[in-house]
Every structure is written in C-alpha cells, then in structure tokens.
Amino acid sequence: MSTYFATLTAFGEAKLANATALGTTIKLTQMGVGDAYDKAPIPDRNQKSLMNERRRAPLNRLAIDPANPNQIIVEQVLPESVGGWWIREIGVYDEDGYLCAVANCPPSYKPQLSEGSGRTQVVRVVLLVSSTSTVELKIDPAVVLSTRGYVEELMAQHERKTHPHAQYNRTAANLADVTNAEVALKNLGGTPMALVTELAPPGEVAHFATVSAPAGWLKANGALVSRATYLALFRVMGTRFGAGDGETTFALPDLRGEFLRGWDDDRGVDRSRGFGTWQNHDFLSHSHNAPTASGIPQSPGREVPTGSNYGFDYLDGVGPIPTDITGGPETRPRNVALLACIKY
Numbered sequence: 001m002s003t004y005f006a007t008l009t010a011f012g013e014a015k016l017a018n019a020t021a022l023g024t025t026i027k028l029t030q031m032g033v034g035d036a037y038d039k040a041p042i043p044d045r046n047q048k049s050l051m052n053e054r055r056r057a058p059l060n061r062l063a064i065d066p067a068n069p070n071q072i073i074v075e076q077v078l079p080e081s082v083g084g085w086w087i088r089e090i091g092v093y094d095e096d097g098y099l100c101a102v103a104n105c106p107p108s109y110k111p112q113l114s115e116g117s118g119r120t121q122v123v124r125v126v127l128l129v130s131s132t133s134t135v136e137l138k139i140d141p142a143v144v145l146s147t148r149g150y151v152e153e154l155m156a157q158h159e160r161k162t163h164p165h166a167q168y169n170r171t172a173a174n175l176a177d178v179t180n181a182e183v184a185l186k187n188l189g190g191t192p193m194a195l196v197t198e199l200a201p202p203g204e205v206a207h208f209a210t211v212s213a214p215a216g217w218l219k220a221n222g223a224l225v226s227r228a229t230y231l232a233l234f235r236v237m238g239t240r241f242g243a244g245d246g247e248t249t250f251a252l253p254d255l256r257g258e259f260l261r262g263w264d265d266d267r268g269v270d271r272s273r274g275f276g277t278w279q280n281h282d283f284l285s286h287s288h289n290a291p292t293a294s295g296i297p298q299s300p301g302r303e304v305p306t307g308s309n310y311g312f313d314y315l316d317g318v319g320p321i322p323t324d325i326t327g328g329p330e331t332r333p334r335n336v337a338l339l340a341c342i343k344y
Contacts, residue, residue, distance in 0.1 A: 222254030
C-alpha cells in the first residue's frame with residue numbers, strides 16, 4: 001500500500017453511488033488542508049473531518065484527467081498571504097460541507113509573508129471514481145485564483161473556437177421586434193435569464209415571476225445556509241441578517257411579504273435607520289377638526305346625526321366620520337406578489 005494516497009470517505013462513496021443510481025450529480029466545491037497536529041495521518045474512509053484543518057476555501061480546479069477518464073483532478077491554490085503551518089492532510093467537501101474524500105501528502109511547510117518568505121502553492125488531489133459523469137465539474141471564477149496551467153488551458157480552448165467573441169456579433173441588435181432582441185441577448189451570453197444570472201453580483205436582490213429560485217439564486221426567505229457553499233455571498237453580506245449557528249451558517253434576508261425601501265444613507269428622510277434593518281408599519285401623524293367642550297361643530301347647512309354610529313371626529317369640517325369604520329390588518333398600496341431572490 002502506498003504511503004501517500006487519497007480515498008473517498010464512506011459518505012462520499014454513498015453519495016456517489018446514489019448519484020449514479022439516480023442519474024444525478026454531486027457537487028464538489030471546497031478543499032481543506034490541515035497539519036494533522038504535526039503527525040503522519042493515514043486517510044480513513046470513516047473520517048468526517050480532518051484531524052486539524054487549517055484552511056478551507058473554494059476549489060480552483062475540478063476537471064477530468066485527460067489521460068484517464070475515470071480520474072478527477074481537484075486543485076486549490078494557496079496564496080502567499082496564508083500559511084505558517086505544515087500541510088499533511090487534505091479534504092474535499094461537497095456543497096453542504098460534508099467530507100467526501102480525504103488524502104495525506106508528504107509534509108510541506110507553507111510559509112507566510114510575515115515570516116520573510118512567501119510562495120503561492122498548489123495542492124492537487126486525484127480521485128479515482130467509477131463514473132466521472134456523476135461529479136459536477138463547475139468552478140466559480142469570481143471567488144478563486146487560477147493556476148497558470150489552468151489559465152493556459154482555458155486560453156487554448158478559447159482560441160480553438162470559431163467565434164470566440166460572440167458578444168460582438170451585433171447583427172440582430174439593430175432589429176426592432178422582441179424576438180430579435182432576444183436573439184441579440186443570446187449572442188451576448190446565452191438565454192436572457194442566463195445573461196442576467198451571469199452579470200448579477202453576489203448579494204443582488206431581484207424579483208421573479210416563478211415560484212422557485214433560478215439557477216445561481218436563492219429565495220430571500222431568511223433561511224440559514226452554509227458559509228462554505230455560498231462563500232461569495234457570505235463575503236459581501238456577512239451576518240448582517242443573522243449569524244446562523246455562529247460558525248458554519250449565516251442567514252439570508254427574509255423578504256417574504258415585505259415592501260422594499262431604499263436605505264437612507266445619511267440623506268435624512270428615514271433617519272436613525274440601520275442598513276438592512278426591519279421597520280414596522282406606521283401612519284403619518286395628522287389631525288382632524290374636533291368638537292369643543294361647548295358643542296359640536298356644524299357643517300354649513302348640515303345637522304350632525306345622533307346615534308352610536310357617529311362620534312365627534314370631523315374631517316376638515318365637512319361632516320361626521322362614523323366611529324365603526326372597519327378595514328384590513330394593514331395599510332398598503334395596490335401590489336403584485338412576486339418571488340424575491342438573492343444572487344449567491
């Protein structure tokens with residue numbers, strides 16, 4: 001048996017087998033590295049975590065080995081700014097933060113710039129699986145660094161395309177009807193929805209005429225979600241809407257049934273209001289003409305009716321207001337209910 005090797009965990013094996021049986025995929029999203037308390041670890045399929053994880057971050061590369069179609073290459077780039085410990089153990093996690101694969105490696109010290117030495121280091125794990133089609137190969141370029149080899153590979157793929165810059169094809173953009181406008185959008189990046197999703201930054205809120213969130217979006221329903229899985233959103237939003245369990249999760253804003261209002265940002269219209277805070281309903285302070293102790297004011301040519309259904313309130317002296325007026329549970333304008341979502 002090799003001294004250094006990688007293995008799927010029992011959880012990873014079960015999830016891979018289930019995905020194969022159902023024709024679905026598993027999403028490997030992050031890699032963790034640790035020092036194993038400076039011991040020589042032996043990967044164990046029953047592991048649920050690393051012995052002493054020092055860093056976890058999104059994957060920088062997830063690809064099928066061109067020399068072996070049953071092997072998946074998983075890479076992470078450690079920047080110069082992190083380190084100060086030995087790398088002895090490696091873990092690969094799915095989108096829910098579960099350990100799916102574990103590996104050991106020859107001890108490698110990762111220096112920190114503050115120590116007087118620094119380097120960018122690539123950690124690579126090769127996983128042997130029964131079917132690579134059950135693993136979703138997807139990397140978010142907005143939150144990861146790329147190795148030089150990966151960039152060169154992407155550039156080579158780009159250069160092999162017949163029309164690599166479809167966004168400059170303006171043929172349909174000059175046509176006036178809606179159908180051709182959609183064609184122009186597709187030239188800019190696929191379907192109109194795909195274009196919106198691609199261009200939206202993490203944290204953007206939008207409303208959709210659907211009952212489920214589109215790809216790349218989450219329902220803004222106050223749910224607690226994984227900080228690791230939705231790292232890009234967590235980085236820009238943090239725990240502003242709730243800290244979750246304080247370690248691995250955070251809360252999404254809950255926009256269900258709410259109207260949105262622009263943040264005052266020191267303008268002075270909505271004073272003493274913190275960003276992202278909730279505000280209860282209110283009614284603008286006002287007054288009506290009211291009766292005096294000496295009698296009830298009369299409108300010209302009108303008598304004030306008597307009876308339990310009328311009180312002493314007047315609106316601008318026009319006439320009495322019934323005291324038994326009823327209404328709904330809130331004050332609101334006319335509106336349409338759509339699904340509020342947040343980009344991750």
